[in-house]
Amino acid sequence: xxxQFKSVDSYAVLTFEYKRTxxxxxxxxxxxxxxxxxxxxxxxxxxxxxxxxxxxRGSVSDALEEARRKLQYSxxxxxxxxxxxxxxxxxxxxxxxxxxxxxxPSKVVEHVLNSFEVDTYGTIDIALMSRKxxxxxxxxxxxxxxxxxxxxxxxxxxxxGSWAWSGNSIDYVKLRDTVRRATRYAELSxxxxxxxxxxxxxxxxxxxxxxxxxxxxxxxxMSLEVGSSIFLGKRPGDAVASERLSLVxxxxxxxxxxxxxxxxxxxxxxxxxIERGKLETFLYNRALAEKAKRKSTGNAGWVFxxxxxxxxxxxxxxxxxxxxxxSLLFNNNxxxxxxxxxxxxxxxxxxxxxxxxxxxREVGIARRLRIADSLRNLLxxxxxxxxxxxxxxxxxxxxPTVSPFALVRGLRISRAS
Amino acid sequence: MSTLExxxxxxxxxxxxxxxxxxxxxxxxxxxxxxxxIISNEQDSSSGYSLRTYRxxxxxxxxxxxxxxxxxxxxxxxxxxxxVDLHGEVGNVEFSYEGRQSFREVDLAEKLELLKGIxxxxxxxxxxxxxxxxxxxxxxGVEEKEVVNSIGLRLRSRVGRVGLWYSFTLKExxxxxxxxxxxxxxxxxxxxxxxxxxxxxxxxxxRSVDDLVSRGKAPSPGKKxxxxxxxxxxxxxxxxxxxxxxADRVLGREAAQAGRSYLNKDWIGRRMGTRxxxxxxxPTLEGSMGFYIVDDEGVxxxxxxxxxxxxxxELLHNRFTASRWETRSNGSSRAMDYESEPIIxxxxxxxxxxxxKFEELLEDVEDGVFLKSYMEWNIDDTRxxxxxxxxxxxEVRRGELGDPLKFPVLESTTGxxxxxxxxxxxxxxxxxxxxxxxxxSQGVPVWLGGPDMRMRGVRVKVLE
Numbered sequence: 001x002x003x004q005f006k007s008v009d010s011y012a013v014l015t016f017e018y019k020r021t022x023x024x025x026x027x028x029x030x031x032x033x034x035x036x037x038x039x040x041x042x043x044x045x046x047x048x049x050x051x052x053x054x055x056x057r058g059s060v061s062d063a064l065e066e067a068r069r070k071l072q073y074s075x076x077x078x079x080x081x082x083x084x085x086x087x088x089x090x091x092x093x094x095x096x097x098x099x100x101x102x103x104x105p106s107k108v109v110e111h112v113l114n115s116f117e118v119d120t121y122g123t124i125d126i127a128l129m130s131r132k133x134x135x136x137x138x139x140x141x142x143x144x145x146x147x148x149x150x151x152x153x154x155x156x157x158x159x160x161g162s163w164a165w166s167g168n169s170i171d172y173v174k175l176r177d178t179v180r181r182a183t184r185y186a187e188l189s190x191x192x193x194x195x196x197x198x199x200x201x202x203x204x205x206x207x208x209x210x211x212x213x214x215x216x217x218x219x220x221x222m223s224l225e226v227g228s229s230i231f232l233g234k235r236p237g238d239a240v241a242s243e244r245l246s247l248v249x250x251x252x253x254x255x256x257x258x259x260x261x262x263x264x265x266x267x268x269x270x271x272x273x274i275e276r277g278k279l280e281t282f283l284y285n286r287a288l289a290e291k292a293k294r295k296s297t298g299n300a301g302w303v304f305x306x307x308x309x310x311x312x313x314x315x316x317x318x319x320x321x322x323x324x325x326x327s328l329l330f331n332n333n334x335x336x337x338x339x340x341x342x343x344x345x346x347x348x349x350x351x352x353x354x355x356x357x358x359x360x361r362e363v364g365i366a367r368r369l370r371i372a373d374s375l376r377n378l379l380x381x382x383x384x385x386x387x388x389x390x391x392x393x394x395x396x397x398x399x400p401t402v403s404p405f406a407l408v409r410g411l412r413i414s415r416a417s
Numbered sequence: 418m419s420t421l422e423x424x425x426x427x428x429x430x431x432x433x434x435x436x437x438x439x440x441x442x443x444x445x446x447x448x449x450x451x452x453x454x455i456i457s458n459e460q461d462s463s464s465g466y467s468l469r470t471y472r473x474x475x476x477x478x479x480x481x482x483x484x485x486x487x488x489x490x491x492x493x494x495x496x497x498x499x500x501v502d503l504h505g506e507v508g509n510v511e512f513s514y515e516g517r518q519s520f521r522e523v524d525l526a527e528k529l530e531l532l533k534g535i536x537x538x539x540x541x542x543x544x545x546x547x548x549x550x551x552x553x554x555x556x557x558g559v560e561e562k563e564v565v566n567s568i569g570l571r572l573r574s575r576v577g578r579v580g581l582w583y584s585f586t587l588k589e590x591x592x593x594x595x596x597x598x599x600x601x602x603x604x605x606x607x608x609x610x611x612x613x614x615x616x617x618x619x620x621x622x623x624r625s626v627d628d629l630v631s632r633g634k635a636p637s638p639g640k641k642x643x644x645x646x647x648x649x650x651x652x653x654x655x656x657x658x659x660x661x662x663x664a665d666r667v668l669g670r671e672a673a674q675a676g677r678s679y680l681n682k683d684w685i686g687r688r689m690g691t692r693x694x695x696x697x698x699x700p701t702l703e704g705s706m707g708f709y710i711v712d713d714e715g716v717x718x719x720x721x722x723x724x725x726x727x728x729x730x731e732l733l734h735n736r737f738t739a740s741r742w743e744t745r746s747n748g749s750s751r752a753m754d755y756e757s758e759p760i761i762x763x764x765x766x767x768x769x770x771x772x773x774k775f776e777e778l779l780e781d782v783e784d785g786v787f788l789k790s791y792m793e794w795n796i797d798d799t800r801x802x803x804x805x806x807x808x809x810x811x812e813v814r815r816g817e818l819g820d821p822l823k824f825p826v827l828e829s830t831t832g833x834x835x836x837x838x839x840x841x842x843x844x845x846x847x848x849x850x851x852x853x854x855x856x857x858s859q860g861v862p863v864w865l866g867g868p869d870m871r872m873r874g875v876r877v878k879v880l881e
Contacts, residue, residue, distance in 0.1 A: 024856060026670050029497040033490055034478040036756055038465070056462035057482050063462045066446075073525045074458040106493040113494045121673035123856050153673040162673075196878070226451055227550040227586035227595055303449075303457045334676075335795035339806050339824070342586060342593035345880070347804060349797050351676075368802040368830075370795070372880075395674050395856065412881060416802030416828050 005045070005136070008071065010082040012135040013060075014042045014263055020127035021102045023109050025152075028116045030109070042263075043067060044302050046081065050074045053302060078225075078287040080302045082264065086138035089267075091260050097170050098146040101126045111172050112150070115179040118186060122152035122179075126170070129257070139265035145257030151394040152179050153352065154186040159365060161185020162332045162352045164206060166393035166400055168257050185331050185353040192356040192364035194328065198410045200383070201371070202322045202329040202357070205390040208312065209401035210333055210348070212247060215375055216307040216399065218341070219273045219281075220299070221288035230344035230375050236279050241379035243277040246313030249299065253309045255391040256400040261298070268298040268308060274379075283307060309400040315385025322384055322407040324360035330371070331355065334396050344375035347414065372414040381409040421565045424468060424485030429567055431488045433470040435501045435736070437566035437714065438485050440466055441755035445558030446520070448528060452550060453536040455529070465755035471501050476737070478758040497670065500740035505716040505748075507569045512710050514703065515577040516606025520557045523607045528555060535616050539585070539623055545631035546589040548623065554582040557607070562713070570715030576708060578604050578862055580849050581615055585623055589630050596626055596792060596808055602849025602862070604708040622790070625809050629821040636812070636825040638879045642785035643827055643872045644778050644813065647846035649788050649805055650768050650867030655850065657831040658696045659766035659865075661800040662723045662731075663749075663854075664738035666761075675854045676798025679831060682742060684729045690835030693771055696724040698733060700748070700764030706849045706862040707764030709751070714759060716748035723766075727835070735761050753859035760855050768867035771841040778840055778871040785813035786825050786877055804828040806880070826878040837872040844868045 005011050022034045042055035045067050052074045054060075054067035101108050105126060112124060130144045148171075151164035163181035165174045203211070218229035234240060241247075251259040251268035259268050264286055272280040284292065285300030299305040323329070336348035347370050354366045386405040393400045418426070421438045428436035442464035449457040465482035474496030479486035532553045539551050557579040564572040580602035586595045600618060603609040645653070661678035665671055680689075699720040700709045710718050714736050722730045734742070735750035738761065752759040779787075789809040796803040805827045812819040847866035853859070 022856070023493070024673075026497050026668075026672060029495040030475065030493060031497040031670050032476045032478055032758060033493070034758060035480070035486075035489075037481045037486075038756060039482055040463075051458070053457070053459040054462070055459065057465060063460060066460055066462075070458050070460070070525060073529055074455055076455045076458075078456060106491070109493045121669065123673060151673065155672075222456075225456070226552050226584075227593075228584070232593070303459070334798060337793045337795050339793040339880075340593070341595045343595075345793075347793060347795060347806075349795050349802070351798050368797060370802075370804065370828075372804075395858065414804070414826075414828060414878065416797070416804065416830055417876070 008045045008047050010046045010136040012044050012082055012133060015132045016040045016129065018127055018129045019102050020125065021105050022123060022125040023105055024123050026121045028113065028120055044080050045071055046079055047071055049076065049079045051076050051080045080264070081286055082135040082137035084137050085135070085265055089141040089260050092144040093146060093168065093257065094144065095146040095169055098126060098148060099128055101170055102128055108170060112175055112179065115176045117183050119155045120152055120179065120182070123150065125149040133261060133263065133265055135265050137265070141261045141265060143260050147257050149393045150175055150178055152182045154182040156186040159186050159189060160352045162206070164392050164394040166391050167255060188353055188355060188362060188365055190364035192366055194356065194366040194369060194413065194415060196414050199327040199413050200325055200407065200409050201411045202326045203406045203408060204329065204331050205392050205403035205405060206394065206397065207330045207333045208406045209392040209397040209403045210336055211375065211378060212310065212312055212403065213397060213399045213401060214336065215379065216247065216249065216273060216310050219283050220305045221282045221284050221292060222304045224282065228341040230342065231279065231282070232342050234279055236281055238279050239277050240279045241274050241277040242382040244315065244385060245274060245277055245379060245382045246272055247274040248272050248311045249283060249307045250311045251298070251308035253311065255402050256309045259308050262300040263302055264296065264300040266296045266298045266300065271297060307399055311402040312389070312404060314387055314389050315404050317384055317386060319386045319388060319405050322386060322405055323357050325383065325407055326357050328366065328413065329355040329357060346375060347372035368416045370414050371411055373412040378408055378411065383407045383409045420485055421563060424487065425565050425567065428468060428470050428488050433472050433488065433567065435471040435503065435567055437469050437564060438466065439713065439752070439755065440563040441752065442561040443558060443754050445556055447554065447556040448532065450532045450536065450553045453533055463754055467755050469758060471498060474498055480756045498737050502736040502739040502746050503568055504745055505568065507715045509571045510711045511573045513575045514604055514708060515559065515575060516608055518607040520577065520607055531610065535619055538616050538620055542620060542623060544627040546587040546627050548585060549588045550586040552584045556580055564713060564715065566715050568715055572711055572715060574709070576604050577606050578602070578706060579607065579609055581613065583619055587627060587630055594626065594630055598622060598790070599849055602706050603704050604706060605704055609704070629809065629823065633821040633823040636786060636822040636877060636879055638877055640874045641877045642782045643875050643877060644785065644787045645870050646789045647844060647867050647869060648790050648848055650870050651848050651865035652791065652794055652805065653834065654696055654766050654768050654867055655763065655852070655863070655865040656794070656796045657800050657803055657834065658723060659698060659763040662733050663761045664732040664734045664742065667732060668738060668741065671854065674856045679799045679801045680729065685731070686728060688728050689832070690724060690727040691838050692727045693841050694724055694727045694835055694838055695722065695769040697722055697769060698763050698766045702765050705765045705847065705864045707864055709764065712748040712750045713752050714746065714750040716746045716750070718748045721747050733761050733763065735759070751861055753861050757855065757859045762854065762861050763852055763863050765847065765864035767845070767847065767865060768841065768870065770843050770845045770868035773840050773842045775842045775844070775869050778842055778869055779813055779818065780816045782813045783815060786822060787811045787813050787818060788825065788827065801831050803831065824880045826880060827875065828878055829875050833875060834872060837875050838870050839873050840871045841868045
């Protein structure tokens, strides 16, 4: 393989290996047990202002040859660079229990099955991951991580509730609590019809994580370049959100696996994207940072800088204290679609329990509602956040996010009828 | 004996009542150009093996990138499956669909020139607003599979696919409008790119949105007649027609992820739409994104009439859902790559055209809306409540198309939409899509489409 690097200025090879077991449930039974053993790689070749990338699984050689062939046509305003950097970084977070459960998940599965109280569906996903980076600048990094993700959806008649949890170890109490919370939401009843209009809404951590995740991706400097960001035209220091809201890119999270270095070998660090309502920074790799005359934030992505994991700052009230100022609570959502990335207009569909609140109490369930507003309004109208935060990752929240419950004033609600 | 057959034999000796072993290779290449500059020139290649076994109610899936996996599972808890349909046409099957001009034969410079030409033409357009950004995303790929299973399947297939996705941002004053469009996609080779006439189509769409920005007016809300184009008919077909007809979803297998369905087995034979509604899923269309002739469980592909003359006709099945409902699989099982479990997927889902002309759809509409393209859509997890926000949209006044309208919203239910369609025209257009489902999520290539369709008296909303 070294031969194939000879005619280029610089290069890097990133490999990602994992062993992973996922068990899926439906109606309190196991639909499928999936096991993976895989090694993925990504290679970047650069020559002057040209950059070509090859990635995949299986054989590296063919793809490398193809990348070499492409290099002459790959002039770009954002060439990847690997300056001299001869650091060695090694970090291994081993977890014997997670490793054991990847091989034999029966104890975890039995615990989960015994936690089901009503008709329950869901997934438990247990993974060991390792990541290595070697650059022509001399950087060599290696790290290992463990990750456990679970979410459950409980049904009682036509009503449903869901909840999720994610962490870097197997926590039997949290798993049981996750099932219980989904079940509690499913047990709410009494339908109330809600008409289109603006409402004060409590967003659960599942919903807030989904929406704030889009905001975080919009803070990638490449999102600004391609015009898919509400931050177009904004600068650090500009007020973009309620003073109560802080959003941190958190690669050194204590909740999830940490990531020590980015895809260019730059050290990662926790950084606010929004702090007390003010835009703090965009997320950069080296090329985009140079264009902005700033430093890399350790978020490469060779092409597209990305958040690693996210934390929303905690609030100062109990979860149910948020109810007194609200008319609705959205337990979950899906299908968030943007109409206009720059203006930030979107809609997202309520899923599972949409709880109708009155005088701080749960008075029933509403159906077929969606939030149809803009991310700008959402950020500016965060009124209050709960003290307790939850580590969330599920089907609609791919970037692991620690989020509180959020009370947002005057969100536009729309109903399909 | 091949490596795959040896692995299959081991699985059968282990006690699998059904087993399949797959070698699956995907090669794809992608060029992203922003305002005439390359921002990404990437390729991705993956290849590896999977094994799926069914034993005593338990379904197990294994994948490994280096060699065919061997079964190791011991049953945990209660398995969800109740049986497997072991019927179906099997044997040696080999098919290849890579078109007339392979991607390798065409120099990368030619592809870049094509994208650059599109940008240059767009930049030269005389617009009222300013074209701030045009992003072009060209991709091509080849999917190769070998599958053996315990029913005697020996499948080899190769399918090429190519597509172009684009987005643009127009600015007028301090207001921006962004639009993302997935308009071109086929199975086959590079010759398809020339058939698209992408340059003209993209220029036309930019002009049309520019016209909307400069002179579009707000729609009035209320119950109206709405005509939707084949593009919007396609997304309706896929979201509210195709997904809820997936038998695994109907049974609840995907309830925690991709959701449930509004229908159940009892709906077979039940009217759910007007007589002009005919919805099919058809993998056999050559040149389509969802093209295949044998599915990943070794069942021959065929056109499925999901809704016939407004009546629920059949669901999409694999061998496991077919067994549960004592029917036969209709060949709807697909996996995205070697790390993915084959599950029930759509292929090319579309409403069939009728005999009317587009002008006839307009003829007796007094006060209506024509939705030509969309900028946002979504649907609830039972696939009943849905929403489509128009991008290019026009008023219809006294039987004629009028001024552009800014972002009318059709938010309705499947029941209301299907029972309000009173006429479809004689056109049929297809659009490419990537259909997501499964855990981990799998995106498989599909087409969605249909004719222009008219709905009577549905509620149109406006954005605040």
